[in-house]
Amino acid sequence: MSSIAVSQYSNYQSRVAHNRATSEPAWIRWTLIGITLAFLSVFLFIPLAAVFTEALRKGVETYFAALVEPDAVAAIKLTLLAAAIAVPLNLVFGVAAAWAIAKFEFKGKSILITLIDLPFAVSPVIAGLIYVLVFGLQGWFGAWLIENDYKVIFAVPGIVLATIFVTFPFVARELIPLMQAQGKEEEEAGLVLGASGWQILWRITLPNVKWGLLYGVILTNARAMGEFGAVSVVSGHIRGLTNTMPLHVEILYNEYNYAAAFAVASLLAFLALVTVALKSFIEWKIERDASNEEKLSEQ
């Protein structure tokens, strides 16, 4: 990076020349940093701080009372249940899709990749709507479901389905590029040495992509626990039965029970902070594992 200038001028001069040429004066730097931090404060830091201050506004006792109240506990349980079903299912799908797409060549591959991305392009409200059209009273299976006394819409299965839909692409999206980049030489070597398909998957492929996998699972989990729009359409908002945590927040808020609404919201915000922290940790791990790549650093 230090160019010809170094050999021609003294060290000090060259450093000044270098700084002037490819960096900005200090006042511009600090102005830009200031504007950025102001922008992020308004849109990130202050809202985040507001969640916790509003939650604790009426004291610690009210805060914990809002969290252990039966409807809140039921909402927390349902949220955990939906995530506990959606995350493993999408994980298995993600691994299968990445295996097929990254290790094999076939026609229509790019179409398949686009279709996997589809749920990201669909409004959460529409994600809920389509399940109502299939499983609702007037839906395709509506009559059959009533006859057999199953409930999907306005019940837990509908919430789980909507959650699966909105978190569908996350794991596959993380794994596909990663497994494509790693090629298939290691798997082929395993095969030559007599490993079975499952052994190759468990002992070669998955360990190679473990951080990417974890990354995908964390994103899936965060979205699964926080989904609002899609779940709102299929839930029916029955307290204690079909309310997830975000829906419980909405109900409390609409009842002007702000302290309780923000108390439950603070749990979700805490989960988001943990998610972001884990994400950074994994990125750091991947970076450290992958390379001694030099980062573009100034000065």
Place this chain on the structure above:
Amino acid sequence: MTQVITANHPPLRKRKQKNVLPGFNLSLGYTILYLSLIVLIPLSAAFIKTTELSFAEFWETVTTPRVVASYQLTFGASLIGAGINAVFGLLTAWVLVRYSFPGKKIVDALVDLPFALPTAVAGIALTAIFAGNGWLGSWLEPLGIKVAFTPLGVVVALTFIGLPFVVRTVQPVLEDLEAEAEEAAASLGANRWQTFSRVILPALYPALLTGFALAFARAVGEYGSVIFIAGNMPMVSEITPLIIITKLEQYDYAGATAVAVVMLVISFALLLAINGLQWWSSRRNGSAR
């Protein structure tokens, strides 16, 4: 990658490249089955449901003034939000890549917060601070700026949820940018602004545009964060996803689906555009090296 392999072994390409790894049928079969059950078949239900309406009925449903007003708000606010994010996202990426300041690592990590924070939480938090008695609202309202319960509130919410997209698409490109190009520009007599606008910015355009499109696409479908802050007044601050919900609650399934189909078609067009952009962007970055 495959192109390289096939180019090296032209005879193998003839029929099928022989792949010795097992599990192709199982993994692809499962992928397509699961994709169909969860995504494709339910989505097709929306299009099939619309055929219950005649075209005239469909057209009337999706062009009533209240629905048209909601399109204008949804797409207008999404465009403004994505535009704000394009400017400040670029600035944020620049500051995070080029400068150092205390707490930078934490700031960098927190940029992802809108991805992780449930939209309902974002909605009530933004409403609380921008309401007339809120931390920011109580400063803005004396100046005559009302944010909460107005279309401006919709813009604020959509800016929040789209915030990470531009930063995260521009950041890696900026990190990979070769310093030599800037040094060359400087040695040829360009001042810093000229170097930025003529050398750096053109290299960032594809990523910037991709980030803008992603933020826009996300904003168009957004529901949770908006409904708390918008006030949801018909013709004024009512977004299209809310129209769908309202129609559903009135058991107007065909009407809800008609509006949903309009949004789906627009979203799919956006998805295709984004894929095209990303392809363009990766090609530009690839050939730049």
